Amino acid sequence: MRPILMKGHERPLTFLKYNRDGDLLFSCAKDHNPTVWFADNGERLGTYHGHNGAVWSCDISFDSSRLLTGSADTTVKLWDVKRGEQLYTFKFDSPARSVDFAVGEKLAVMTTDPFMDKTSAIHVKRIAEDIEDQDNESALVIRGPTGRINRAVWGPLNKTIVSCGEDAIIRVWDPVTGQEIMSTKDHENGHKKAITSLCISDDKSHFLTGALDKSAKLWDTRTLTLIKTYVTERPVNAVTMSPLLDHVVSPASGWDGIEKIRPEDGVDQLGTADQVVLGGGQDASSVTTTDHRAGKFEAKFYDKILQQEIGGVKGHFGPINALAFNPDGKSFASGGEDGYVRLHHFDPDYFNIKL
Amino acid sequence: MQNGGQTTNKLRWGELDEDEGEDLDFLLPPKQVIGPDENGIKKVIEYKFNDDGNKVKLTTKTRVRKVAKAHLSKKAIERRSWPKFGDAVQEDVGARLTMVSTEEIALERPQPPGTKQEENKSASDNPFGKGAVLMVCRTCGKRGDHWTSRCPYKDLAQPPESLVDKPPTDGPAAAAPATKGAYIPPSLRAGAERPSTDMRRRNEENSVRVTNLSEDTREADLHELFRPFGQITRVYVAIDQKTGLSRGFGFVNFANREDAERAINKLNGYGYDSLILRVEWATPRAS
Numbered sequence: 001m002r003p004i005l006m007k008g009h010e011r012p013l014t015f016l017k018y019n020r021d022g023d024l025l026f027s028c029a030k031d032h033n034p035t036v037w038f039a040d041n042g043e044r045l046g047t048y049h050g051h052n053g054a055v056w057s058c059d060i061s062f063d064s065s066r067l068l069t070g071s072a073d074t075t076v077k078l079w080d081v082k083r084g085e086q087l088y089t090f091k092f093d094s095p096a097r098s099v100d101f102a103v104g105e106k107l108a109v110m111t112t113d114p115f116m117d118k119t120s121a122i123h124v125k126r127i128a129e130d131i132e133d134q135d136n137e138s139a140l141v142i143r144g145p146t147g148r149i150n151r152a153v154w155g156p157l158n159k160t161i162v163s164c165g166e167d168a169i170i171r172v173w174d175p176v177t178g179q180e181i182m183s184t185k186d187h188e189n190g191h192k193k194a195i196t197s198l199c200i201s202d203d204k205s206h207f208l209t210g211a212l213d214k215s216a217k218l219w220d221t222r223t224l225t226l227i228k229t230y231v232t233e234r235p236v237n238a239v240t241m242s243p244l245l246d247h248v249v250s251p252a253s254g255w256d257g258i259e260k261i262r263p264e265d266g267v268d269q270l271g272t273a274d275q276v277v278l279g280g281g282q283d284a285s286s287v288t289t290t291d292h293r294a295g296k297f298e299a300k301f302y303d304k305i306l307q308q309e310i311g312g313v314k315g316h317f318g319p320i321n322a323l324a325f326n327p328d329g330k331s332f333a334s335g336g337e338d339g340y341v342r343l344h345h346f347d348p349d350y351f352n353i354k355l
Numbered sequence: 356m357q358n359g360g361q362t363t364n365k366l367r368w369g370e371l372d373e374d375e376g377e378d379l380d381f382l383l384p385p386k387q388v389i390g391p392d393e394n395g396i397k398k399v400i401e402y403k404f405n406d407d408g409n410k411v412k413l414t415t416k417t418r419v420r421k422v423a424k425a426h427l428s429k430k431a432i433e434r435r436s437w438p439k440f441g442d443a444v445q446e447d448v449g450a451r452l453t454m455v456s457t458e459e460i461a462l463e464r465p466q467p468p469g470t471k472q473e474e475n476k477s478a479s480d481n482p483f484g485k486g487a488v489l490m491v492c493r494t495c496g497k498r499g500d501h502w503t504s505r506c507p508y509k510d511l512a513q514p515p516e517s518l519v520d521k522p523p524t525d526g527p528a529a530a531a532p533a534t535k536g537a538y539i540p541p542s543l544r545a546g547a548e549r550p551s552t553d554m555r556r557r558n559e560e561n562s563v564r565v566t567n568l569s570e571d572t573r574e575a576d577l578h579e580l581f582r583p584f585g586q587i588t589r590v591y592v593a594i595d596q597k598t599g600l601s602r603g604f605g606f607v608n609f610a611n612r613e614d615a616e617r618a619i620n621k622l623n624g625y626g627y628d629s630l631i632l633r634v635e636w637a638t639p640r641a642s
Contacts, residue, residue, distance in 0.1 A: 001459070002460065004455055044453065301462065310462070310465075350462060
């Protein structure tokens with residue numbers, strides 16, 4: 001395949017997300033302007049101006065009309081996707097990291113980093129249907145985990161919030177009371193180092209986490225039982241799962257990418273081709289001492305069920321920081337420390353890979 | 356009064372000069388976009404003033420490729436026609452934010468460990484492959500490739516008797532015992548696994564230095580010259596970075612030590628490109 005290279009950002013990429021229809025790709029980077037691209041040909045549709053710091057993550061509403069971005073300038077902004085205008089700014093007292101719309105978009109979960117004497121926190125905000133009624137009040141603030149919370153997402157039916165971060169513990173919270181329902185604190189096979197990324201499946205039944213302990217793990221959302229572990233030789237920065245094939249991309253920190261792919265509809269009813277994709281590599285600070293041929297800047301594909309490596313996709317000149325699978329499962333995007341987004345449309349033979 | 360008028364006049368001239376470029380931009384024909392036609396060729400014609408103030412027509416032809424067939428929803432099709440916003444509004448044709456990689460990137464399957472090494476080992480142990488082949492060239496000793504009469508090296512290499520049957524005096528002494536019951540370390544015995552580091556050292560030992568090469572000698576030439584003696588694993592000619600010409604020396608690595616020895620005996624003092632070659636064992640690099 002010939003990837004499409006998109007050079008819209010001047011600084012390292014931090015996050016990538018497709019809208020539900022898979023026709024738009026949103027990219028966040030350490031430069032201050034989230035960007036939207038057409039996902040088929042990589043043409044730039046527009047940029048969102050207003051943030052004054054690195055943008056760490058974003059989420060798009062179900063109907064692709066609104067965009068939520070979390071930035072290090074201590075704000076989360078709500079945008080009009082079509083015109084690129086700011087609709088509302090949520091203000092915090094420390095940098096915002098992760099944002100996620102609840103199903104129905106009545107609520108959103110946002111996390112803030114520890115800053116000065118402030119600890120990290122998970123905020124639940126109500127999102128008003130009419131922007132005039134929007135307010136800055138948090139419906140719930142959860143504090144507790146030490147260190148940065150790298151990702152917080154909604155569980156099935158908005159009944160839980162799953163969070164993970166630098167303390168290497170995955171926690172499940174009640175979004176009404178703020179109680180911790182369960183965690184992997186005493187889990188002997190849990191992650192050993194900071195968890196950098198989390199990707200939840202479409203049906204929210206399971207999710208994939210990637211950590212600096214050079215592994216990615218697949219968990220059951222309801223019971224928080226460990227289902228699978230994907231081991232790689234570098235820290236995992238980003239993870240994603242194929243919505244089509246049973247492939248997992250195990251996360252790689254800094255430099256590896258792993259993704260999950262699934263067989264074409266109808267081709268493999270039993271799902272023998274589950275895939276995961278992991279992205280990562282070494283720490284950005286050690287890049288200059290590493291030969292790019294060492295292959296640490298690859299996105300790695302793993303079979304979701306057999307936990308075996310399917311292959312790697314090279315191309316970035318630095319660690320992969322972000323990975324996203326198109327909802328149709330036929331293409332994926334990776335964003336690197338090198339400032340490029342690479343959009344890969346799979347060749348037909350990809351869908352017939354047998355281990 | 357008069358003085359004042361003059362100064363303003365002068366100022367105006369100065370201003371005019373500076374503003375000229377910008378003002379005249381309005382005089383340029385508008386940007387034209389033609390296509391994409393049925394072949395996917397899109398033509399963009401732009402007009403600009405260059406630094407000398409001349410009007411320049413800039414035509415950019417791009418091929419629009421359909422990368423993926425997508426079943427777009429109605430909303431997605433509508434989004435396709437959304438106007439651009441933000442930085443995307445004033446994008447010049449030359450910006451090239453989106454490019455298709457010139458490189459073909461494959462999903463690289465992981466190699467089962469050991470496969471590659473195995474290949475190298477068998478190749479270096481038996482350069483002519485496993486199966487016995489009837490077609491053996493008597494000039495260069497290559498099997499299964501060509502008959503002796505068709506040997507591509509026959510002009511270069513001397514008749515086989517002189518080439519093969521004149522080993523160095525200590526050659527057979529060194530080589531023969533190896534096959535006749537002398538002690539062979541387990542790591543070198545047939546079928547033993549050979550770690551790659553060991554192999555690399557062995558290859559370095561079979562390195563031959565060639566000096567007094569002519570300026571336009573290339574690696575391909577050396578390969579051609581040394582090929583008749585046996586399997587070559589590496590050819591290197593030192594090239595001057597500035598001139599791009601050969602610096603007069605190079606290295607050839609053989610898979611087998613015997614082949615390298617034969618090559619040294621044969622080609623040392625050989626006239627090549629009107630120069631007398633000097634061929635010797637490469638001294639190991641000081642570590």
